[in-house]
Amino acid sequence: MSGERAGMDDCVDCDQAVSVMQIFLDGECGAVMQHTITLHLRDCPSCLHRADFERHLRAFVAAKCREVAPRGLYDRVLHRLPLS
């Protein structure tokens, strides 16, 4: 086995994949990057797991916000965030 670093153009490492994960999930990283990350996720269980987790988290938060719509809670959470 050799030549692992061939094809850098359509290849990203985990740091790069993670750094664009949010815009990737938003579908706003462009077609090329979308394809590149998709390929990476196919070969990288840890990033795939991370992407799945982010997707579920988003779906969960979206569902919860729609169900409960806790206005006071939202404000309280905002106040507790260390916005420094």
Ligand SMILES: [Zn+2]
């Ligand atoms: Zn990875």
